[in-house]
Amino acid sequence: MTMQSGRFDLGTLILPRPYLLFLGDATERGFAKTALGLADWAPDLCIGEYGLPGCTVTAGLPRLTPAEAREKGARALVIGVANVGGVIPDQWMDALVDALEQGFDLVSGMHAKLVSFPRLAQVAAQTGRQLIDIRTPPQGIPIATGRKRSGKRLLTVGTDCALGKKYTALAIADAFKARGIDADFRASGQTGIMIAGSGMPMDCVISDFLAGAAEILSPDAPPEHWDVIEGQGSLFHPAYATVSLGLLHGSQPDVFVVCHEVGRTQILGVNGYTLPSIPQVIEQTIAMGRLTNSAIRCAGISLNSSSLDDAAATVEIERLSAELGYPVADPIRRGPAFDRLLDACLS
């Protein structure tokens, strides 16, 4: 475990805060998903937003120049917009250089690395600012020890990728805190890390260190403290199951919540893979997870029911709960079903 230029603490990634969200020249909300998610989930971290001429998208935050945002205390300019191809277009470059010169660190979750742009690297060196590529994992991640850590842990797992594991973990961590429970959301992916201001980009870690990375993501804590850990992938995804397993073994969760989306029948992004059933996910998660925590248990199901109206969602949630014998809730709809899921997590 190493400390490195203020970016790292015990091996996890720590971002300078608060943020000014950079929207580039975006004209479609779909490309500004990162900014919209940050404004939703981390409003306290977001001082404002900054768009170039031509930008028509807003995250609903005050529109500020970099100079105004600096005055209000912003420390990092977060690239909150994706570009086709994941690269930094030429028309953003002057604005990014200007931000460095005004004292901002730059934060990016894009595939293209900030440090790979010579002009940014040069200006960052001259100004002493940081270029933080969230897809670059911290140095000094140890090999996992398998040692049981103190404190309690909840992990969100899934029947597939991209159906609500981050959202569910955020909602549960928030609800735990609202009940007066000492809890932390632990981010394991790019957007989650920006929301939390720290975390571990699990999908970028070298294989041998994957479970070790999950171990340092949720360190020893007081006995009644809960780490609510953002899951990744699925044990049933032929490309990403390894990341899911490293997170499961290293997180050694006491409790897991299975995330599923109404109507999803095929694994995303691969051909010919049928979605596992929820009972299959529960069984396999327990079978693999008990290696590092013999007391692992399923608390219930987080159902992404965004394709249904309220009445249909309520029917489906009750039907599934009766079928499976577990609490089922949609964390976006909340209500009594979500309270029952939280009770089951804590019981």
Place this chain on the structure above:
Amino acid sequence: MTMQSGRFDLGTLILPRPYLLFLGDATERGFAKTALGLADWAPDLCIGEYGLPGCTVTAGLPRLTPAEAREKGARALVIGVANVGGVIPDQWMDALVDALEQGFDLVSGMHAKLVSFPRLAQVAAQTGRQLIDIRTPPQGIPIATGRKRSGKRLLTVGTDCALGKKYTALAIADAFKARGIDADFRASGQTGIMIAGSGMPMDCVISDFLAGAAEILSPDAPPEHWDVIEGQGSLFHPAYATVSLGLLHGSQPDVFVVCHEVGRTQILGVNGYTLPSIPQVIEQTIAMGRLTNSAIRCAGISLNSSSLDDAAATVEIERLSAELGYPVADPIRRGPAFDRLLDACLS
């Protein structure tokens, strides 16, 4: 998938051959494990050995100067000796520089990268030679597709690390060939790659690409061709299960052989982890492996019985076979038990 300076073919690592084995100034055989393994398993690839003054270890090969070895056709100087700390000691440096100047590429599986030594990097650039760090994975590894590939595949799995998965795969591939079967050993670790002359250093691959790396390690092949794939780690190892799972999913084996060592009761290198039973390993390997190959089956057990004499090994092999209902054999002792294991693999 990329081609890069002759080192890479379809994303796997390809080494220049044949080798001159560098023994440094080693005085203990234990530090020369790589050279000894290469001389044992790849004698056709090894032109000779080269020790510095003071070296008292031999791999049993002709002792040659680099100039003599070049005349006999050697193309790569392989660092066949480990140093405490995994670094290149100063007293080796002149010899390595001299080898580059005489036209050798350098090959290393050490943790310290050859390319990180400025003097080596400079001479390699001047002479146009390659510095090949086997622990640096090839560029351009794709995300796994999960697509079923043609040809047949066997994977060795284990109750733990370091108990015979590489040796078993080598022995089975050799025995298949001796029976006239079209077969290839596929290496997934440093020493295996040196033995095979190509392969994929699975433990160094970025997590997201792990199953994809295993997919390109055993590409489409004729229907009756067998790839015999070196396993890594164990699904029951709290640090390395992820590498095992990526290899299992990406290899999509038709057949697996469980490797176990007589008397091993605790997982190596971690505290408090009991070895799984062989039936547990069979069950979990099938449960996870059927995701990418629904026909996966266990052919039998490879038992490392090196702690027993011949008579005791025979008794233990028969006892275990009766207990488990699978063929059991020690690939080092061979004999009829090994033939029965091969029959079960091919049946």
